[in-house]
Structure formats: structure tokens, C-alpha cells
Amino acid sequence: MQASLVSALQLSELGAQVFDCRFSLADRDAGRAAFEGRRIPGAHYADLERDLSGPIRADTGRHPLPTPDLWLKRMGRYGLRTDTPIVAYDDGAGVFAARFWWMLSWMGCEQVSLLDGGFHQWTKAGLPMEAGEDRRKITPTALMLDADSALQVDAGAVHNALDSDATLIVDAREAIRFSGEQEPLDRKAGCIPGSVNRHFAQNLSQGVFKSADELKSEFALLLGDRDPTEVIHSCGSGVTACHNLFAMEYAGLHGSRLYSGSWSDWIVDPARPIEVQYAG
Incomplete structure (x- = not known):
């Protein structure tokens, strides 16, 4: 990517x-x-x-x-x-x-x-703007593209990875949600067992992305000896996880995957384990 x-x-x-x-x-x-x-x-x-x-x-x-x-x-x-x-x-x-x-x-x-x-x-930057309802007449295009299924994983693949030290699940939510202290959006609080937290905002400095070198150094500390292809990104619903995935790709750490359903999908099945780190 x-x-x-x-x-x-x-x-x-x-x-x-x-x-x-x-x-x-x-x-x-x-x-x-x-x-x-x-x-x-x-x-x-x-x-x-x-x-x-x-x-x-x-x-x-x-x-x-x-x-x-x-x-x-x-x-x-x-x-x-x-x-x-x-x-x-x-x-x-x-x-x-x-x-x-x-x-x-x-x-x-x-x-x-x-x-x-x-x-x-x-x-x-003071650049031009426009406003109002978009009333353009658009000529539709027929897009002939194929999805790459290798770029994402489902809950089954994540569950299978729980027993592997090689796979690292990186959760992009705020620490307060990751730990289970608060959960304003989903029915259950907590995280996928064994996952680690990197809030997506850590990819930014003063409102823009950090340099590729800085991001690479930070993610290298998180990954340890793991290859980027052994990383699965998660969040609440598969949105902010894309921010961490983009940051890794921008940093030259290629091949991590997205759990597109993320936490809100994980908790659909009550048989799936959850971890609550907040002790109250």
C-alpha cells in the first residue's frame, strides 16, 4: 500500500x-x-x-x-x-x-x-473555498477494481492469533476506552486480550503527521522484533485503526492488516474473551 x-x-x-x-x-x-x-x-x-x-x-x-x-x-x-x-x-x-x-x-x-x-x-493557508449544496451533474464511472482480501482480517483470524506471541494487535482508541475505564460508544468496555494501545493522536504533532522517521522509530519500539506483517490494527469500529495503519505505511513499515470490524464487532459474540485493565 x-x-x-x-x-x-x-x-x-x-x-x-x-x-x-x-x-x-x-x-x-x-x-x-x-x-x-x-x-x-x-x-x-x-x-x-x-x-x-x-x-x-x-x-x-x-x-x-x-x-x-x-x-x-x-x-x-x-x-x-x-x-x-x-x-x-x-x-x-x-x-x-x-x-x-x-x-x-x-x-x-x-x-x-x-x-x-x-x-x-x-x-x-487562506486558500479558496466554496459553499452550498453540491448540484453538479456528474458522469458516473464504471470502476473495474479487485479487493485484496489479504489486507484485512476477521474476528476468527484475530481469535486464532490470541495464542501467538508473533502477532501484535494494536488498538487505536483512547487509553480510557482501551483500559475499560469508560466506554461511551459500545455495549461492553475493555479490549481484545493481549492487545496494546497506541492512540491514533500519537501519530500527529501540532495537527499534522509526524515525520516518517519519527513514526518509524515509535512503531519500531512498539513492534519489537516483529515484522510489520504480523501487526493487526483495531479500534472501536475500524475507522481510527486506519490512521495507525496509514502511519505505519507512511513510515515504510509495510504489510500490517486491518481488523475492519474491530471492538464493536468483537463483542458481538459473547463467547469471545475480553480484557478489562482498569481496576477501578
Whole structure:
């Protein structure tokens, strides 16, 4: 997978296809409202739940992946082309944009970058904006791409890895959720047994990504002697985990995988073990 960043100034000169991925778990309409309020000119809006997720069922987490065919059909409606650069952004941290990046990379589309610092950096640079409802007439595209199943794992693979010291499960949630002290979003608190915590915000410094060298050093300490291919990324629902995965790829640590269902999927089956580190 290729992971690259562009600055606001670079994006303004790039002529890329731009996707606005702003979203709020606390207010599901806030992202669309922000998009219509102010956005980067020419951007399309990619909604976490309407575009970047599939239907929720009793046996899924909060943001299951759509089927590859459904995902390609959705992106085709936006006229997505694979022959020109694609840039995704959100408010700033990049978590929702990273989910968009991973999903296109999953389909073999490698020309996807993140706007470093997101919309905040675009605004800070004083670059042009547009506003209002997007009324463009878009010519749909028929995307012929294939999903790479090796880039993700399911709950069964994670369960099988619990008995292996070789596999490292990295959880991107806040420490207070990882430890089980608080759980504002899911029915159960805690973490997958044996997993380690690296909150996605540790990939950032002053609102932008740390350098590739700095990220490589930090993840090397976390991995120890393990190869990057032995890392599985998790979080609450498969969103912020993509941020850690992007950071590893950007740092040159290639081949880690995503548990797309993550914690909200793990706890669907009461037979799966959980660990609560918070002692109260």
C-alpha cells in the first residue's frame, strides 16, 4: 500500500479529485452540514455511514465494510477515476480520511493521498473555498477494481492469533476506552486480550503527521522484533485503526492488516474473551 501526504498548498496546485470525509460520531449530520457550509472547491462529500460503511446487522460492528461491488458503485456515482490523483481530507486529524484511503487501497487504487492537517490547514493557508449544496451533474464511472482480501482480517483470524506471541494487535482508541475505564460508544468496555494501545493522536504533532522517521522509530519500539506483517490494527469500529495503519505505511513499515470490524464487532459474540485493565 502507498501512503502519502500533501500539504494544502500542494493540493491547491495538484488538480486532484478531492473527497471531503468530515464526520462526527456525536452528530451524524454535522459532516454534511460542514461540507455545505465551507469546503475545498470541487470536493465531493464521502459520508462515513452512507458511503464508507455497509449495512449494520446483528452480527456486525458499528461500521462494517460495504461489499467491494457496493463500494465501487458508490464511488462510481461520484465519477471517481483511477488515472488521476485522489486526495481525502477531514477536519484535521485524518481519521475519516484514512478510512477512505484504506478502502480505496483495499481495491488496489494507489493514487490516494491525505491532506496533511485536513481542512484546518486549508483554512489556515487562506486558500479558496466554496459553499452550498453540491448540484453538479456528474458522469458516473464504471470502476473495474479487485479487493485484496489479504489486507484485512476477521474476528476468527484475530481469535486464532490470541495464542501467538508473533502477532501484535494494536488498538487505536483512547487509553480510557482501551483500559475499560469508560466506554461511551459500545455495549461492553475493555479490549481484545493481549492487545496494546497506541492512540491514533500519537501519530500527529501540532495537527499534522509526524515525520516518517519519527513514526518509524515509535512503531519500531512498539513492534519489537516483529515484522510489520504480523501487526493487526483495531479500534472501536475500524475507522481510527486506519490512521495507525496509514502511519505505519507512511513510515515504510509495510504489510500490517486491518481488523475492519474491530471492538464493536468483537463483542458481538459473547463467547469471545475480553480484557478489562482498569481496576477501578
